[in-house]
Amino acid sequence: xxxxxxxxxxxxxxxKLYTGSGSIQAITLDGDTDMQPDLIWCKSRGEDRHHFVADxxxxxxxxxxxxxxxxxxxxxxxxxxxxxxxxxxxxxxxxGSLGLNESSHNMVAWCWKESATAGFDILTFxxxxxxxxxxxxNLSAVPHFMIVRNFDAAKEWVVYHHKNTSAPxxxxxVLDTTAATSDSNDKWSDEAPTSSVxxxxxxxxxxxxxxxxxAYLWSEKQGxxxxxxxxxxxxxxxxxxxxxFRPAFxxxxxxxxxxxxxxxxxxxxxxxxxxxxxxxxSTDEDTTSxxxxxxxxxxxxxxxxxxxxxxxxxxxxxxFAEAPFVNSNGV
Numbered sequence: 063x064x065x066x067x068x069x070x071x072x073x074x075x076x077x078k079l080y081t082g083s084g085s086i087q088a089i090t091l092d093g094d095t096d097m098q099p100d101l102i103w104c105k106s107r108g109e110d111r112h113h114f115v116a117d118x119x120x121x122x123x124x125x126x127x128x129x130x131x132x133x134x135x136x137x138x139x140x141x142x143x144x145x146x147x148x149x150x151x152x153x154x155x156x157x158g159s160l161g162l163n164e165s166s167h168n169m170v171a172w173c174w175k176e177s178a179t180a181g182f183d184i185l186t187f188x189x190x191x192x193x194x195x196x197x198x199x200n201l202s203a204v205p206h207f208m209i210v211r212n213f214d215a216a217k218e219w220v221v222y223h224h225k226n227t228s229a230p231x232x233x234x235x236v237l238d239t240t241a242a243t244s245d246s247n248d249k250w251s252d253e254a255p256t257s258s259v260x261x262x263x264x265x266x267x268x269x270x271x272x273x274x275x276x277a278y279l280w281s282e283k284q285g286x287x288x289x290x291x292x293x294x295x296x297x298x299x300x301x302x303x304x305x306x307f308r309p310a311f312x313x314x315x316x317x318x319x320x321x322x323x324x325x326x327x328x329x330x331x332x333x334x335x336x337x338x339x340x341x342x343x344s345t346d347e348d349t350t351s352x353x354x355x356x357x358x359x360x361x362x363x364x365x366x367x368x369x370x371x372x373x374x375x376x377x378x379x380x381x382f383a384e385a386p387f388v389n390s391n392g393v
Contacts, residue, residue: 065284065285065388065389066284066285066286066306066307066383066386066387066388066389067179067283067284067285067286068179068180068283068285068286068383068386069386069389070095071286071307071310071382071383071384071385071386072091072093072094072095072097073095073097073175073180074097074174074175074177074179074180074182074286075172075173075174075175075180075286075310075311075382075383076091076092076093076097076099076173076310077170077171077172077173077310077311077327077328077329078091078092078150078170078171078173078329079107079168079169079170079171079329079330080169080171081166081167081168081169082106082153082156082162082163082164082165082166082167082168082169083163083165084155084156084163084164084165084166085155085163086144086152086153086154086155087152087153087163088147088150088151088152088153089150089151089152089153089171090147090149090150091149091150091173092329096148096149097149097173097175098146098147098148098149098175099118099146099150099151099173099174099175100117100118100119100146100174100175100176100182100184101115101116101117101118101173101174101176101182101184101278102115102116102117102143102146102151102171102172102173103115103128103171103172103173104116104161104162104169104170104171104172105161105169105170105340106161106164106167106168106169106347107167107168107169107170107330107340107347107348108167108168108347108348109161109164109167109347110345110346110347111161111164111167111345112127112128112129112130112161112345113127113128113129113340113342113345114126114127114142114161114162115127115128116142116143117184117276117278118146118176118184119184119185119186119276120134120186120213120276122142122143122144122145122146122151123136123137123142123143124136124137124213125137125142125143126211126213126276128219128237128238128342128343129238129341129342129343129344129345130238131216131217131218131219131238132216133213133214133215133216133217134213134214137154139154140154140155140156141154141155141156141162141163142154142156142162143162150173151171151173170327170329170330170340172311172325172327178200178201178202178203179283180283180286180287181201181203181280181281181282181283181286181287182201182278182279182280182281183199183200183201183205183277183278183279184276184277184278184279185197185198185199185200185276185277185279186274186275186276186277187274187275187277188272188273188274189212189268189269189270189271189272189273189274189275190269190271191264191266191269191270191271192264192269193248193251193263193264194251194253194261194263195251195261195262195263195269196259196260196261197259197260197261197262197277198258198259199258199259199260199277199279201257201279201281202257202258203257203281204224204254204255204256204257204281205222205224205255205260205279205280205281206223206224206225206280206281206282206289207221207222207223207224207279207280207289207380208221208222208255208260208277208278208279208280209221209237209277209278210222210262210268210275210276210277210278211275211276211277212266212267212268212270212273212274212275213274213275213276214270214273214274215270215273217266217267217268217270218236218237218238218239218267219236219237219238220234220235220236220237220249220265220267220268221234221235221236221237222234222235222249222250222255222260223235223289223291223378223380224289225289225290225291225378226243226291226317226378227243227317229252230254231250231251231252231253231254231255231261232245232246232247232250232252233245233246234246234249234250235315235317235378237323237342237343238342238343239343240320240321240322240323240343241320242316242317242318242319242320242321243317243318246265247263248263248264248265249262249263249265249267249268250262250263251263260277260279280380284306285306285307285383285386285387285388285389286307286382286383286386287380287381287382287383288305288306288307288379288380288381289378289379289380289381290303290305290378290379290381291317291376291377291378291379292377292379293374293375293376293377294316294363294368294370294371294372294373294374294375294377295371295373296366296368296371296372296373296374297366297371297373298364298365298366299364300362300363300364300365300366300371301362301363301371302357302360302361302362303360303361303362303379304359304360305359305360305361305381305383306359306360306386306387306388307358307359307360307381307383307384307385307386307387308328308356308357308358308359308383308384308385308387309326309328309356309360309361309381309382309383309384310327310328310329310382310383310384311325311326311327311328311380311381311382312325312326312327312336312354312356312361312379312380312381313325313342313379313380313381314370314377314378314379315377315378315379316368316369316370316372316375316376316377317376317377317378318375318376319372319375321368321369321370322341322343322344322369323341323342323343324339324340324341324352324369324370325339325340325341325342326338326339326352326354326356328356328384330348334354334355334356335353335354335355335364336352336353336354336355336356337350337351337352337353337354338350338352339352351365351367352365352367352370353365354370356384358385358387359387361381
């Protein structure tokens with residue numbers, strides 16, 4: 063029996079829906095467990111607005127946008143995040159159209175706590191333009207999913223997924239585009255990550271001299287997170303994917319051809335099928351018709367949408383738990 067290693071997923075990941083007020087407001091997370099986030103990814107649900115990504119390492123005023131390759135934006139004293147709090151976050155007034163706290167705008171925030179227990183690490187490193195450069199991390203486990211971004215300049219969001227291909231260290235995906243997997247030996251230097259380091263090549267995207275990158279690293283934790291792959295069947299009775307938990311968050315990407323990255327969660331859709339997607343590579347608002355069942359031990363597609371269930375197409379996913387299928391006591 064596959065017991066979970068984390069009985070309380072809300073201690074490390076939560077989804078929060080809120081409505082912008084146009085004035086300073088504190089947002090409290092909904093979970094029974096208090097959680098101070100270290101990474102917050104926010105998006106307006108009803109408007110064409112950027113995805114905003116902030117973390118505790120760069121500081122709450124420093125934001126990146128997942129849908130474009132813009133350099134880091136540093137918010138002023140009256141916009142963006144004010145603080146990451148013991149059970150949520152506080153927003154500035156956002157009087158303009160910056161997308162975090164506009165009056166009456168419906169928002170979603172995906173929030174992670176940095177913890178080796180939960181398999182999540184955030185770090186920065188300065189580039190040296192040298193191939194085969196090792197970057198130390200604190201996961202004490204092999205990373206299965208990595209998003210790395212040079213935030214000093216207009217550069218791509220480079221993604222590593224351990225199930226992307228049979229040799230994922232030779233390939234890359236890009237979060238801010240719909241591009242398929244491509245071969246790229248200058249990104250990961252064709253070196254698989256280890257429990258202590260990951261390796262970057264001499265690419266200017268990740269390792270430009272004297273420019274700084276942020277890295278978000280995740281390692282799979284049984285019953286809490288899963289970073290896998292699946293093959294679509296092109297049928298409304300779609301592919302079932304076992305995770306060992308009921309998902310709270312699901313990110314998918316077709317890898318053998320172009321397609322948008324897609325995010326579903328358990329707060330925008332509270333019952334099956336989950337139909338509402340947002341797209342990390344696009345400013346588009348909530349879009350429906352992405353029928354997916356969130357089950358007690360995984361997820362199952364209920365549509366023939368090629369971007370997530372094309373017949374014979376290859377996909378990767380990233381999922382976090384609402385509740386484990388079996389807790390640490392075997393219940």
